[in-house]
Amino acid sequence: MAASSRDEDKLRERTRTGGGRVLIAVYAVFSLAAAARSFVQIVQRFDIAPIAFSLSAVAAVFYIVATITLARASTVSRRLAAWSCIIEFAGVIVVGTISLAVPEWFPEPTVWSHYGSGYLFIPLVLPLIGLWWLRHTAHE
Numbered sequence: 001m002a003a004s005s006r007d008e009d010k011l012r013e014r015t016r017t018g019g020g021r022v023l024i025a026v027y028a029v030f031s032l033a034a035a036a037r038s039f040v041q042i043v044q045r046f047d048i049a050p051i052a053f054s055l056s057a058v059a060a061v062f063y064i065v066a067t068i069t070l071a072r073a074s075t076v077s078r079r080l081a082a083w084s085c086i087i088e089f090a091g092v093i094v095v096g097t098i099s100l101a102v103p104e105w106f107p108e109p110t111v112w113s114h115y116g117s118g119y120l121f122i123p124l125v126l127p128l129i130g131l132w133w134l135r136h137t138a139h140e
Contacts, residue, residue: 034060
């Protein structure tokens, strides 16, 4: 049991240090930005773009989940972080494609529309970096 606990502590340490701190910080900033933006949009102008504003709220939830689970860095939370990154990436691809193919569905941009172009494509790249980091730190 003690060896397992030591292994878990090492895994946490690898995940949360160095580049992991930067990754967690970026996710935290995106969590706050997406949550604040979607809250204001939903409260003030939901009738203008309900799909777009709801998707921004969904993005915020996944950024929050990724932030918390990366920071916790337990075996279980790392799995949740990986799934969050996978769903984020899928969301960016699906919403980005639909926002280009059917622009009338997105009269206002979301975090994920146009593949995250309004956020310098960070929403497109961030989940890939998160997945890479989780894999990289799992086998150090």
